[in-house]
Amino acid sequence: MSHKKIPLAGVIGHPVSHSRSPALHGFWLRSYGLSGYYVPMDVAPADLEAVLRGLHKAGFVGVNITIPHKEAALALADEVSDRAKLIGSANTLVLAEDGSIFADNTDGYGFIANLRQSAPDWEPSAGPAAVLGAGGAARAIIVSLLEAGVPEIRLCNRTKARAEALAESFGPKVRVYDWEEAAAIFDGVATAVNTTSLGMEGQPPFDISLDLLPETALATDIVYIPLLTAFLQRAQAQGCRIVDGLGMLLHQGRPGFERWFGQSPEVTEALRIEVLGQ
Ligand code: ATR
Known part of the structure; x- marks a missing residue:
């Protein structure tokens, strides 16, 4: 035995x-x-x-x-x-x-694998990506988006210096915007990602306008409590496909x-x- x-x-x-x-x-x-x-x-x-x-x-x-x-x-x-x-x-x-x-x-892998499984026709190279937030999760997501073929990333964080420090290692493909301009970074993007804790249970609400987000875009959030965050609700109201954040956790x-x-x-x-x- x-x-x-x-x-x-x-x-x-x-x-x-x-x-x-x-x-x-x-x-x-x-x-x-x-x-x-x-x-x-x-x-x-x-x-x-x-x-x-x-x-x-x-x-x-x-x-x-x-x-x-x-x-x-x-x-x-x-x-x-x-x-x-x-x-x-x-x-x-x-x-x-x-x-x-x-x-x-495996955080970046989980992020991409979740999008691939949940939205098989998502085409990362179809246009720029907008990323809100500049914490540890944002770094993994930016690495994986660039690897997946996203041509340009518009990065916006409440604390701009943190976004600038993050962008520095990626070169000109990652561009930093002021937090006051957050609504503008969604204009014409193919992918929109919220990596901030805004909208998470117990955190301040997500209150950035997504009026410029095209209906062709895919929107995803790393927050999964609640599953349908205000960010995803707004993207859905624009006509976008949405993917919730739970799948990233499971795939990683x-x-x-x-x-x-x-x-x-x-x-x-x-x-x-x-x-x-x-
Ligand atoms: P993680 O490393 O897991 O991503 P984090 O470092 O706590 O977590 O980052 C959380 C993100 O949510 C940061 O981008 C943070 O912005 P700051 O860098 O300015 O702190 C963002 N965030 C948290 N609360 C916020 C708020 N009330 N308004 C705007 N952004 C907020």
């Missing part, structure tokens, strides 16, 4: 109780009948290195990394994927047999799950309902 170890994975954050990743990976483990566990781990920043170094010996095959550890995890890794390097943070770690840590960032989990548990998982309606219900 073989005594194969049951693979362990999980998510490390601080706090971590809000994370939907245990529901996401738990659903996949059950639906594919795999043996394995996925656990939330609340780790203080001062303890991150020791915890990461001990994971392999404790039986872990990998972990997801969330706020506030995404940059620190990248710095602690032994090997880093190109996309994690470009984004400047890690959300997925894979532990090798010798315990070494490989860091990847797929590469890690496949590496850890050996099964490529799907994003289905049943999964959406399960993760939303948590």
Whole structure:
């Protein structure tokens, strides 16, 4: 009789109780009948290195990394994927047999994969993209939009200096606009993205006009509570196709799950309902 170890994975954050990743990976483990566990781990920043170094010996095959550890995890890794390097943070770690840590960032992948699945006829090269917000999520999204062939990105953030710092590494394809001009960046775009927390439950409402957004555009939000944000409602009122933010979260989990548990998982309606219900 073989005594194969049951693979362990999980998510490390601080706090971590809000994370939907245990529901996401738990659903996949059950639906594919795999043996394995996925656990939330609340780790203080001062303890991150020791915890990461001990994971392999404790039986872990990998972990997801969330706020506030995404940059620190990248710095602690032994090997880093190109996309994690470009984004400047890690959300997925894979532990090798010798315990070494490989860091990847699948946020941009999840963003694009969600749009491809939800709006198969979306054509990123059809026109400029408008991106609101300049946080960590915006960086991953900009990297992935440029990789997908978007010709120009109009970036607008309340704190302009943050948008300028972000744009700097991308060259002339990313242009920064004043927050007061936010409504104007939607003129003639093919893709519109809200990466700010405006409209999220408990945050200020989204109140930027989308009157200039063409009906041919695809609009998507990274906020998924509520699913139908004010940004998406306004885009829908313009006649646009909309894609909610839940799918990005679900798709970003797929590469890690496949590496850890050996099964490529799907994003289905049943999964959406399960993760939303948590
Ligand atoms: P993340 O890294 O996960 O994207 P973040 O760094 O907190 O999260 O970024 C949140 C984004 O929402 C930022 O672009 C932030 O703008 P600032 O850089 O000016 O802080 C934006 N945001 C948050 N609250 C906002 C508000 N009331 N009005 C406009 N933008 C807001």
